[in-house]
Each structure stands twice: as structure tokens, then as C-alpha cells.
Amino acid sequence: MASTALWSRGAAWLRSCRGPVLQRGRSREAPGVPRGRGCCREVVATCERYAVRRLPFARLADGDVAFFERLMPGRVVTGEEEVKPFNVDWLKSVRGCSQLVLKPQTTAEVSQVLRDPRVPSGVCVGEAQRVLGGAGVYHATRPGSQGQLSHRGERGHQCRRLAALEIRLSARDGAGPGSGKVLADGSALDCLTSLRKDNTGYDLKQLFIGSEGTLGVITAVSILCPQKPKAVNLAFLGCQSFAKVLETFTTCRAMLGEILSAYEFMDEKCMELVERHLKLSSPVTDSPFYVLIETSGSNSTHDEEKLNNFLEQAMASGLVTDGTVATDGKKIKMLWGLRERITEALTHEGYVYKYDISLPVGKLYDLVTDMRARLGQSAKNVVGYGHLGDGNLHLNITAESYSHSLLDAIEPFVYEWTARCSGSISAEHGLGFKKKQFIQYSKPREAVVLMQQFKAMLDPKGILNPYKTLPSALESSTC
Amino acid sequence: MASTALWSRGAAWLRSCRGPVLQRGRSREAPGVPRGRGCCREVVATCERYAVRRLPFARLADGDVAFFERLMPGRVVTGEEEVKPFNVDWLKSVRGCSQLVLKPQTTAEVSQVLRDPRVPSGVCVGEAQRVLGGAGVYHATRPGSQGQLSHRGERGHQCRRLAALEIRLSARDGAGPGSGKVLADGSALDCLTSLRKDNTGYDLKQLFIGSEGTLGVITAVSILCPQKPKAVNLAFLGCQSFAKVLETFTTCRAMLGEILSAYEFMDEKCMELVERHLKLSSPVTDSPFYVLIETSGSNSTHDEEKLNNFLEQAMASGLVTDGTVATDGKKIKMLWGLRERITEALTHEGYVYKYDISLPVGKLYDLVTDMRARLGQSAKNVVGYGHLGDGNLHLNITAESYSHSLLDAIEPFVYEWTARCSGSISAEHGLGFKKKQFIQYSKPREAVVLMQQFKAMLDPKGILNPYKTLPSALESSTC
Numbered sequence: 001m002a003s004t005a006l007w008s009r010g011a012a013w014l015r016s017c018r019g020p021v022l023q024r025g026r027s028r029e030a031p032g033v034p035r036g037r038g039c040c041r042e043v044v045a046t047c048e049r050y051a052v053r054r055l056p057f058a059r060l061a062d063g064d065v066a067f068f069e070r071l072m073p074g075r076v077v078t079g080e081e082e083v084k085p086f087n088v089d090w091l092k093s094v095r096g097c098s099q100l101v102l103k104p105q106t107t108a109e110v111s112q113v114l115r116d117p118r119v120p121s122g123v124c125v126g127e128a129q130r131v132l133g134g135a136g137v138y139h140a141t142r143p144g145s146q147g148q149l150s151h152r153g154e155r156g157h158q159c160r161r162l163a164a165l166e167i168r169l170s171a172r173d174g175a176g177p178g179s180g181k182v183l184a185d186g187s188a189l190d191c192l193t194s195l196r197k198d199n200t201g202y203d204l205k206q207l208f209i210g211s212e213g214t215l216g217v218i219t220a221v222s223i224l225c226p227q228k229p230k231a232v233n234l235a236f237l238g239c240q241s242f243a244k245v246l247e248t249f250t251t252c253r254a255m256l257g258e259i260l261s262a263y264e265f266m267d268e269k270c271m272e273l274v275e276r277h278l279k280l281s282s283p284v285t286d287s288p289f290y291v292l293i294e295t296s297g298s299n300s301t302h303d304e305e306k307l308n309n310f311l312e313q314a315m316a317s318g319l320v321t322d323g324t325v326a327t328d329g330k331k332i333k334m335l336w337g338l339r340e341r342i343t344e345a346l347t348h349e350g351y352v353y354k355y356d357i358s359l360p361v362g363k364l365y366d367l368v369t370d371m372r373a374r375l376g377q378s379a380k381n382v383v384g385y386g387h388l389g390d391g392n393l394h395l396n397i398t399a400e401s402y403s404h405s406l407l408d409a410i411e412p413f414v415y416e417w418t419a420r421c422s423g424s425i426s427a428e429h430g431l432g433f434k435k436k437q438f439i440q441y442s443k444p445r446e447a448v449v450l451m452q453q454f455k456a457m458l459d460p461k462g463i464l465n466p467y468k469t470l471p472s473a474l475e476s477s478t479c
Numbered sequence: 480m481a482s483t484a485l486w487s488r489g490a491a492w493l494r495s496c497r498g499p500v501l502q503r504g505r506s507r508e509a510p511g512v513p514r515g516r517g518c519c520r521e522v523v524a525t526c527e528r529y530a531v532r533r534l535p536f537a538r539l540a541d542g543d544v545a546f547f548e549r550l551m552p553g554r555v556v557t558g559e560e561e562v563k564p565f566n567v568d569w570l571k572s573v574r575g576c577s578q579l580v581l582k583p584q585t586t587a588e589v590s591q592v593l594r595d596p597r598v599p600s601g602v603c604v605g606e607a608q609r610v611l612g613g614a615g616v617y618h619a620t621r622p623g624s625q626g627q628l629s630h631r632g633e634r635g636h637q638c639r640r641l642a643a644l645e646i647r648l649s650a651r652d653g654a655g656p657g658s659g660k661v662l663a664d665g666s667a668l669d670c671l672t673s674l675r676k677d678n679t680g681y682d683l684k685q686l687f688i689g690s691e692g693t694l695g696v697i698t699a700v701s702i703l704c705p706q707k708p709k710a711v712n713l714a715f716l717g718c719q720s721f722a723k724v725l726e727t728f729t730t731c732r733a734m735l736g737e738i739l740s741a742y743e744f745m746d747e748k749c750m751e752l753v754e755r756h757l758k759l760s761s762p763v764t765d766s767p768f769y770v771l772i773e774t775s776g777s778n779s780t781h782d783e784e785k786l787n788n789f790l791e792q793a794m795a796s797g798l799v800t801d802g803t804v805a806t807d808g809k810k811i812k813m814l815w816g817l818r819e820r821i822t823e824a825l826t827h828e829g830y831v832y833k834y835d836i837s838l839p840v841g842k843l844y845d846l847v848t849d850m851r852a853r854l855g856q857s858a859k860n861v862v863g864y865g866h867l868g869d870g871n872l873h874l875n876i877t878a879e880s881y882s883h884s885l886l887d888a889i890e891p892f893v894y895e896w897t898a899r900c901s902g903s904i905s906a907e908h909g910l911g912f913k914k915k916q917f918i919q920y921s922k923p924r925e926a927v928v929l930m931q932q933f934k935a936m937l938d939p940k941g942i943l944n945p946y947k948t949l950p951s952a953l954e955s956s957t958c
Contacts, residue, residue: 189925195903197837197907200909202694204930258737306777431678
């Protein structure tokens with residue numbers, strides 16, 4: 001999988017970050033994270049921690065390995081130590097027990113892996129898919145660190161949607177050695193078009209975007225990128241309450257309008273952790289909340305005038321008590337780092353219970369406050385940060401190590417709380433393995449049944465990313 | 480269907496245009512079109528003109544009508560004259576032969592219509608669906624006239640996408656007397672969320688958007704609307720060649736950046752027709768091509784400065800030879816009218832063969848030129864206009880009346896031409912009845928098969944908007 005497993009011709013982002021993304025499989029690593037950090041900490045096997053019962057898949061046999069070696073010589077990994085990193089996520093929260101990793105270089109090879117009846121379905125295939133398709137088009141643009149493309153305010157949100165919408169599954173011009181998406185039976189489906197508009201039949205690619213690799217293997221994508229803005233400015237501000245964070249957002253939406261490209265917030269605990277663990281230093285201090293505002297536009301004079309007008313108003317009306325502005329790339333990057341590296345800082349605290357919640361924006365921080373009160377001393381930290389313009393809260397709870405009892409104190413409380421506010425229990429990351437059983441807190445029964453029908457139709461043997469996204473009646477056989 | 484057939488609480492656009500949209504069924508009427516115009520012209524029944532073979536549906540019986548009368552007293556239309564307008568589209572190009580129109584007021588009523596085994600599937604249901612679900616969320620915001628929301632340049636395209644993406648099927652908060660989408664078996668599916676982000680399971684609503692009512696009946700939608708811009712400006716320009724239209728687009732994208740909200744073009748023949756038939760008068764004349772550029776922003780001073788800089792450059796470099804600028808609402812509306820009312824002007828010419836094509840932008844007008852040369856005197860007009868930023872050409876061909884021979888000269892030539900350029904044979908309007916057999920020019924066989932599987936799964940009896948969108952093996956029984 002290391003070099004060209006995702007067939008990336010015509011998709012520049014894949015080329016540029018191909019190495020690290022593929023080396024780490026599905027993990028999402030923020031810039032600056034020491035490679036291999038935490039390897040000394042042994043991760044409990046997921047099937048043990050969560051008592052997963054194994055689906056009735058075949059077991060890997062020597063004949064299968066020989067078949068794959070003939071298919072892609074030198075690109076079949078079986079050594080225990082070599083396979084190990086592919087079995088653990090970056091956060092060290094789950095560990096699989098796959099024995100083999102495949103590194104196909106073309107869609108045709110992926111197709112052959114899935115098609116051949118010699119394939120012991122669910123073992124190698126699941127693994128290939130985990131690394132290949134599970135990379136997740138949604139997050140792929142900036143794995144781990146996020147921020148510049150996906151985490152925006154009003155207008156930025158449009159950009160994110162655009163990027164997701166314009167993702168096309170497949171290869172260039174439908175030609176080349178196979179292309180597109182490989183379905184569970186090994187057939188390839190070309191959904192690529194470089195057109196902005198195409199309303200012929202059903203929009204199939206939409207069903208695959210965000211399906212977490214459970215419906216097919218995405219072998220190539222293309223993304224429509226907006227023009228790079230000529231002027232980018234950033235303001236990093238301190239607010240004395242979450243109410244002021246909200247009011248600042250309303251004001252800046254009105255005054256910055258079309259150039260507002262990001263509105264992020266973080267609480268003081270987040271700031272304390274990035275300063276302590278990553279030795280970062282914030283020019284804005286002593287505030288319960290911090291806000292990062294980014295503008296992107298075509299005329300720096302106009303943009304700076306708009307931003308200054310807004311800042312004057314925000315300071316004069318007491319919405320903001322402290323702040324700094326950046327127009328040069330180096331300072332902008334430094335300030336983004338304070339927000340983007342929170343995830344990384346949290347991993348230094350021990351085990352992290354992570355929640356990715358959508359809520360009506362006015363209630364966003366109440367969940368953090370309520371959770372903090374509920375857990376008291378049983379949690380080390382309860383922190384909140386996220387993308388205010390999208391109503392997206394990242395609630396993170398840390399403890400020295402994983403414990404069932406703390407998990408029980410958090411769940412289903414967090415999902416019940418979210419459902420009461422008509423929120424979503426997964427705003428952007430997907431349900432994956434840990435949250436699939438809670439889908440009913442955000443989707444009605446009829447919708448889940450329909451999803452299960454789609455899954456059964458497209459992947460009747462259940463070999464594509466098993467144990468993920470949807471609760472399944474099949475999961476009753478022995479582990 | 481006249482008053483509240485689409486359950487529209489929480490969806491302001493439905494309320495505001497409920498009457499006219501529902502009165503006209505699926506027709507799309509531009510502002511100012513005389514009601515009833517063309518009624519004197521008899522439209523040939525579609526089943527005769529195109530030799531449609533009727534699917535094996537039951538026939539309407541007196542018992543069915545009685546059932547519906549009990550279900551929705553006073554909202555069952557059976558009179559021949561009353562039903563007539565629902566059987567013909569606004570362009571007078573197709574005519575159905577339904578005998579009954581239902582006017583349900585709630586999702587629950589739609590559900591009962593579809594669920595009850597007394598329902599003669601495909602007759603009343605098809606008709607109810609034609610008016611209800613077929614209204615089309617994509618075009619619903621400005622039926623017929625289009626332009627301000629959906630037809631944009633670079634940034635405007637993002638807005639359109641956003642609007643489409645944020646459309647939610649269903650009612651408010653999942654409560655109320657039924658909500659959402661009604662499937663073929665009468666069950667209701669609530670896909671509504673007022674959240675911007677929700678990544679729990681598969682994104683079902685996406686499969687229904689653009690499916691032309693063939694998978695379910697959409698009973699309510701909600702749309703996220705961007706804030707109304709504080710400043711809107713418009714420039715209407717003349718260009719001496721299509722190459723200059725393209726170069727002007729490149730220049731204005733770079734110079735107007737984030738405030739560019741529309742880039743439309745039309746050829747001189749279009750201008751001639753709106754002037755002749757609608758008595759409109761253009762302040763810009765004697766140009767082979769006309770361009771309409773709209774800006775939308777938060778600061779009028781900044782926007783006007785950007786627009787003026789661009790215009791100076793465009794005039795100085797000879798890209799544009801004539802032009803006018805509008806900042807007040809009345810003139811803006813008048814200039815938009817020149818572009819938006821082309822469709823209406825064309826209907827005065829006789830029968831219109833309409834094509835809605837996506838192409839690589841550089842080749843956009845070549846199709847018009849080639850078609851004009853191919854058809855020669857056999858067509859009255861061959862005109863082109865559209866949304867350049869989206870690579871979307873509206874190719875329209877007129878003749879005194881419909882003829883098979885002219886159609887044969889146009890098709891499949893137009894589809895082959897488009898496919899050679901990797902274009903789409905339907906950019907935004909969908910395949911409907913007339914283009915479903917040509918889907919293979921834009922979609923690979925595997926994709927069509929998958930679409931047919933979805934259709935079979937969700938609508939096994941084929942009662943939802945029959946004869947539309949997908950070619951069906953079922954269509955071999957007698958008419």
C-alpha cells in the first residue's frame with residue numbers, strides 16, 4: 001500500500017501526501033507528531049475490549065498468500081512486525097488482528113482481489129479495503145490536522161461542501177487500466193466526470209461519499225478546488241464567555257460576509273494542553289475562550305479594511321478583550337497551529353474519548369459544561385473546541401487509561417443529550433466501529449432499514465469494511 | 480393540489496409560490512407569460528407521438544374515485560376540462576392522459592394514497608407523484624425563470640451546490656402529522672435535519688435529489704439560504720466573438736474573485752428573439768455575443784471598485800466593445816430579464832427542441848455552430864445561451880411544428896457530439912421522458928445497471944413517475 005495503492009493520476013492531493021497517508025493506513029496524523037510515538041504502549045485488541053463476535057468469514061490460508069504474491073509480487077505484507085502498524089489507529093484506541101496487507105497499484109488489481117473466488121472474503125479484502133477505501137475522501141485533503149479546507153464559518157462551509165460534492169470516484173476520462181470504484185463483486189464503476197454539472201440518472205457517487213468504505217472501494221478521486229485566494233488574513237481573539245463567542249460570530253458574519261473563510265473556537269483547557277505538551281505559545285492569553293477568524297479574498301486592501309472595521313467594533317463593544325492579527329504566512333501558520341494541534345496535544349494525556357457532535361449553535365458549549373459536571377473527578381479533562389459556523393463541537397474527554405465505567409458514564413448520556421437537541425452524534429467523522437450501534441439517536445428506524453438494504457444489495461457477503469457504520473443483524477456468530 | 484399539497488411548513492419558498500407552482504403541476508412558467516397562452520394549440524398525446532407502450536397498470540375505476548373522495552373530500556379532480564392543464568407541460572411539448580388529479584394536504588395523505596391496496600397503481604399515484612414529487616427541488620427555487628440562484632459563475636456555482644446540498648426532505652423537527660419523503664409502499668422517511676453537518680450512515684437524501692420523483696415522493700424540503708448580500712451589481716456587455724466571451728470570463732474570475740455570483744452568456748439570435756417577441760429593449764446592441772456579470776458582496780464601495788477595475792481592463796484590452804452597469808434594483812431586473820426570458824421568447828417560434836448540455840467550457844459554443852451548419856434551412860433557429868461558469872449550454876432549436884425527421888437530424892448527433900467531448904447530455908434538467916434512452920452517452924453501463932437496481936428495490940412495481948429517467952426492460956407491454 002506504500003506507494004501507489006490509491007490510483008492517483010489526476011488527483012494532485014493524493015500524489016502530494018501519498019506516502020504518509022498510505023504508510024499509516026487509515027490513521028490521521030497531525031503535522032509534527034513524532035512517528036512511532038506511543039508504540040511502546042500496547043493497545044488492547046478491539047475484539048477483546050468490545051467483545052466483538054467474528055463474522056463467518058474464511059481464514060487466511062497459505063494458498064491465498066501465494067495467489068496474492070503472483071498477483072502483485074513484492075507487494076504482499078505478512079510479517080507480524082510489518083503488519084502491526086496497519087492494525088492500530090493513530091490514537092491507539094483500536095487494534096485489529098489482520099495478518100496480511102496488500103499493496104495494489106491499480107484499480108484492476110483491486111478488482112482482481114475482490115473478484116477472485118479464491119479470496120477468503122473478509123480477511124484480506126477487509127484489510128485491503130481498510131487501507132484503500134477507508135482513507136475517506138471527506139478527510140483526505142488534510143488528514144488529521146484539518147482546518148484550512150474543512151473547518152470553516154459561513155462561507156467556508158460552502159467551500160467544504162463544494163469540495164466534498166465535487167469529489168469524483170474514478171480515473172481520468174474513463175480510460176486507463178481500470179478506474180473508478182470497485183464494488184464488492186470486483187466490478188469497477190466509473191463515476192468520474194470533470195464536469196461541474198451532470199444530472200443524468202441517480203447521483204451514485206453521493207451514496208459512496210461518507211459511507212466509510214462499506215459499499216465499495218474508492219480507487220481514485222478528483223476534487224474541484226477553488227482558486228487560491230490572493231489575500232489571507234487571520235485574527236486570533238480572546239472572549240470572556242461562550243455567549244461572547246456566539247455574538248462575535250454573528251457580528252463577523254455580517255461584517256466580513258463573503259471573505260469569512262473560517263470561524264473556529266477552543267476553550268482555555270485546550271490552550272493549556274497545546275502549551276504544556278507541544279510547547280506552543282499563544283500571543284493571546286488569560287481568556288476562557290479563544291476564537292480564530294480567517295478571511296480569504298481577492299483584494300488585500302479591501303479585506304484588511306473589512307477585518308479592521310470588524311475588530312474595532314468587536315473591541316469597542318466588549319465582545320473581545322484581547323487579540324492579534326496576522327497577514328504573513330508564518331504567523332498565520334503559527335496561529336492555526338494552536339487550534340489544529342489540539343487533537344495531538346490530547347493524546348499526551350492518556351486515553352481520549354472523542355465525540356464529534358453537531359448541535360444548534362447556541363447550545364454548542366452546554367454539552368461540555370454538562371459533561372464536566374456529570375463526570376467530576378472521574379475524568380482528567382473535559383474539553384471542547386470546533387467549527388462554530390458549522391455548529392460542530394469536538395468534545396474530548398481524557399483519562400489515564402480506558403475504562404468501561406467511564407465509558408458508561410459518558411454513553412449513552414452524550415447521545416441522549418444530543419438527540420434531545422436534534423443534533424447529530426457524528427458531524428463529520430462518521431460512525432465507524434464505536435458509534436454504529438447509536439445511529440438511532442440521529443436517524444429514524446426507516447432510514448436505517450433502507451441503509452441496511454443498500455448495504456445488503458451492494459455487499460451481500462458483508463466483506464467491505466465489516467463491523468462498521470451500520471448495526472447488523474449478522475453480527476451474532478462467534479468471534 | 481392547488482393549496483397545500485406540498486407540506487410546506489418551515490419551507491418559505493413553497494409557501495410563497497405554492498399557488499402557481501401547484502396549479503401548474505410540473506410546468507415551469509417564466510414571469511410574465513400569459514396564462515393559458517397556447518391552449519388553443521392542441522398538443523399531440525405523448526403516447527401517440529412517441530409510440531409509448533403502456534406498462535401493465537390497473538385502470539381507474541369508480542371505486543377508486545370514491546375511495547379518494549372519502550380520503551380527501553373536495554380535493555379530487557376528475558372533470559375532463561379541469562384535469563386537462565395537468566396533462567400538458569408549459570412548453571406544449573408533451574401530453575399525458577391522466578383522468579384524475581389528487582390534492583393531498585399532508586404527508587400522511589400522500590402516504591395513504593400510496594399505501595392502500597385499492598390504489599390502482601400507476602394511474603392516480605403516478606399523477607399525484609407527477610405534481611407532488613416531480614416539482615423538482617433543484618429548480619423549485621425559481622421555476623422557469625432561473626438565474627439568480629442557480630445560474631452562476633465560479634462562486635455562484637458554489638452557492639447553487641450549497642443550496643442543493645442543504646435541501647432536506649421532510650418536515651420540521653421530525654414531528655408533526657407525518658413528514659419527509661413517502662416511498663412507493665407508502666412508508667414515510669424523515670431525512671430532515673436543520674444541521675449543517677450530519678455524517679451518520681449513508682446520505683440517503685442525495686439519492687433522491689435529482690431522481691425526478693422516480694424513487695419516492697418528496698413532501699417537504701428545507702433549504703439553507705446564504706445571507707442576502709448587501710451589495711449587488713450587474714454588468715451587461717457585448718463581445719465580438721465567443722473566444723472573447725471566454726477570455727472575459729477568465730479575467731473577471733481573477734479580478735472579481737469572491738464577489739462574482741453570475742456569469743451568463745447569450746448569442747445575438749437570442750437577443751433578437753426576446754426583443755421581437757417580448758418587446759424588450761437592450762441598452763447594449765450590435766454584438767454577436769452578450770455577457771451578463773453579477774456581483775454580490777457585503778461592501779458596495781469595495782464591490783464597485785473591483786467591478787470598475789475589471790471593466791476598465793476588459794475595455795482597454797478589447798475583450799468587450801460595449802456595455803452597461805446597473806446598481807439599482809430596477810435596472811438589474813430589466814437586464815436579467817433579457818437573459819432569463821429567452822426560454823419564453825423561444826416558445827413564440829413554434830415547437831422547440833431543447834438541449835441542456837455540459838461541456839468543457841472552451842468547446843461550449845462549437846456545438847451550436849456545428850448544429851447550425853448541419854441543420855441548415857430545416858430548422859428555423861439554432862440558438863445558444865447558458866451558464867458559462869458551469870460549462871452549461873442551453874442549445875435550443877425551433878421549427879414551425881414538431882417533426883420526426885428534424886428530430887432524427889438532431890438526435891443522436893447532439894448526444895454523440897457531447898459524448899465525444901466527455902460532456903453530459905443533461906446538465907441540470909434531468910433525463911425525464913425524452914432523454915432516458917440516451918443515458919448511455921453520459922453514464923457507463925455498470926452505473927445504469929446499478930441505478931436500475933436501486934429503482935427496482937425502492938419501487939418494485941414501477942409506479943413512481945413511470946416512463947422517466949431510466950430505460951426499463953419492463954416497457955414492453957402493450958400501451
